Amino acid sequence: MTPDEFRRAGHAVVDWIADYWATLEQRPVTPADPPGTVAAALPATPPTAGEPVEAVLADLDAIVVPGLTHWQHPGFFGYFPANTSGPSVLGDLVSSGLGVQGMLWATSPACTELETVLMDWLAQLLDLPSRFRSTGAGGGVIQDSASSATLVATLAALHRASGGRWRETGIDRRYRAYTSTHGHSSIEKAARIAGLGSDGVRAIEVDPETQALRPAALRAAIEADLAAGDVPAIVVATIGTTSTTAVDPVAEIGAVCAEYGIWLHVDAAYAGAAAVCPELRWSHNGLEYADSYCFDPHKWLLTGFDCDAFWVADRGELVEALTVLPEFLRNAASESGAVIDYRDWQVPLGRRFRALKLWFVLRWYGVEGLRAHIRSGVALAARFADRIRADDRFELAAAHPFSLVCFRLCADDDANTELLTRINRTGRVHLTHTRVAGRYTLRLAVGSPQTTERHVDEAWTLLVDTADELLAR
């Protein structure tokens, strides 16, 4: 494809996306077709000769789009948001077009340096402890996801807990990881990948009122493991759990970690974005204890997946744990020690220029624009929670400090399951569920920049109408 062919086809694809966004609200949020529908509509073999881009766009419309769940739809309230925005798409487009590799500073210096500066910008934006800035001993890096951030933190923690032997000897003792029973599944997955096994993870009980980790229970678990001869390696605290956005008491947890010399990783995948607003920074109290911290701009900060922002307080520990240096990557800049080689901060070797999408987002919106986005989500969630509170047929299942509301119909689990199924079947909204204290609970997470009061009110109307049907049974 020549540059001029790209120019023409590129304009067509940009227009296609603009039209998709402009008409998103008219589509059902989720498809209703059974498994295999999309696959059956595609040819079984690749084409022998090339085809024009228009043919692919036609099949995109006819086959692919009808089979999507539309995560950017204003009626999408499932999971946590994975919102994106125009400037993010454009920054990522530049990254695709440049096609450079940022594995080493030397493989494309600007790719590394823009990322380092952007991570310092983000640290300021969230008012993170200064120990995470690259101007000191720390620094930030973009990971694909919070799962990978937790894995990398676990590896650095193992290296520390082993007294620096882990890199050579591997898992030679029983190391332990700790998180609350509401910690994300990626914590167990990271521990499994790292060779601790599911048995190596201690799920610490939460306060039944707040769903937050109980520090006394953490201390007891650590002391029991030490008494058994095991080695506590890492504690993962969560700011904004996936089930209910509970906030673990990071300061108290941090004090325990400091006492026993255990790595503290703080996972704020979704709720970290809230810290752009000064009035929500209470959620990050105690973060000065953390050895590492991450949040996902790709969840609630208008930046497309994949973009997890991960910081460490001591980049030397991380690099020492992960570096492997073959001859074909040796270069003068790395050996000078004056540069960052981000390949040593992550699992993969190769790196896309992901800082560009963050740069486009931060510059287009500015600090004030990003605050407005977060405040809009919090206000919409509060508006929805007010409806729940005012209606005796429903109850809130947890606090809603951010943009997620957990609630249920005052009825049994079956009725709530049926409620969720029915409102999702309308195609107007998409909500998902969790369990709180064992009970089936609906989750409404606001996040799309297209979501307005009208969409939240429509979700409420659907819920009320369906509840009437169910309660009348």
Place this chain on the structure above:
Amino acid sequence: MTPDEFRRAGHAVVDWIADYWATLEQRPVTPADPPGTVAAALPATPPTAGEPVEAVLADLDAIVVPGLTHWQHPGFFGYFPANTSGPSVLGDLVSSGLGVQGMLWATSPACTELETVLMDWLAQLLDLPSRFRSTGAGGGVIQDSASSATLVATLAALHRASGGRWRETGIDRRYRAYTSTHGHSSIEKAARIAGLGSDGVRAIEVDPETQALRPAALRAAIEADLAAGDVPAIVVATIGTTSTTAVDPVAEIGAVCAEYGIWLHVDAAYAGAAAVCPELRWSHNGLEYADSYCFDPHKWLLTGFDCDAFWVADRGELVEALTVLPEFLRNAASESGAVIDYRDWQVPLGRRFRALKLWFVLRWYGVEGLRAHIRSGVALAARFADRIRADDRFELAAAHPFSLVCFRLCADDDANTELLTRINRTGRVHLTHTRVAGRYTLRLAVGSPQTTERHVDEAWTLLVDTADELLAR
């Protein structure tokens, strides 16, 4: 940013990329500025108020682009290529614009189904063994990189080698991984991440003529480990090593693995793309022994990073090793067993819709177009190797079955180091180096679709002119 603002800014960014590609050849391949130059030119804080896209594009031109190594430049011959193409950029642009999540089938069915079909297309394109097709017990998935593919293969291998205990108990014995001394550094990194430590990796000697793993040495190492009570878990064979594109004897290695029940992973990160051409499929002999296989369309198949294509012969083993199921991800489709949930095939939970870029590439070029691209690279490398062969001042350091040529000036390591430094300093080309049998060796890897005979000849002229200066010392 409204859809119409996106439309206008999007056209400008597409034009910017088209202009970048059209003028790429006029730029120096690599920047000459010292570390810190780009960072120093950027503000220390994010903007308070938003800025227009034009302001960002202006800074891209003024600050970022001068600090890049241009991997798509026709004079880029370093590492392995990471080539992209117009259709890949457009497919990825659609992915960014849709912003859907493919972690579960249920989170966006078409995202999963298109990927499954595309991986079957690719398996046909490379004529891979039928056991890797999703229509049987196997299947393919897109990973970010071959590093992650090797890691995932290592985890599944550990689960098998432990008799299914690893998932719960973790690393409870001394497991071993095997690869040649020319195996990629990501194999050691994967073993380290998985908790085997560097000590758990056996680097098997290579044939000094072919740089390919010696099966007899592999067998001896396995038997020694078994005798010591250790557990051989995985062998990683390479088709196209990073140093010299050596091809390990996969059939002989596979027979050893079959005899001892060891997982065989075949890493064809760069050279796998060659198998689109029937005349190069000899390189994949013996692949029917493999439990898993990967290659990178993002290296030599015109698809932008990140796109590693990874297949397993038994998807059940992989999923069993990696699955963790929290309540908030439970859904009827997953529980029916009728769908693929790709989150269980990879380290992260979240997934971008990466199949789109492959789809755009396969349809724009067709099978014949992709074969023409590979053949062009092989022919250009052969043309360059002919120059080396015909000139007594130079020697080839290895065979060149694909598009990489390893060579050196008939002089000492210092002269070759200086040769590389001087030709790279011209800004016209960028080559990198390795060591073969301990000797400093230059690598010229062809891969950019913009590279033609003229560019290879220019590289040759630069080498000859510089060699004259050096040999005259």
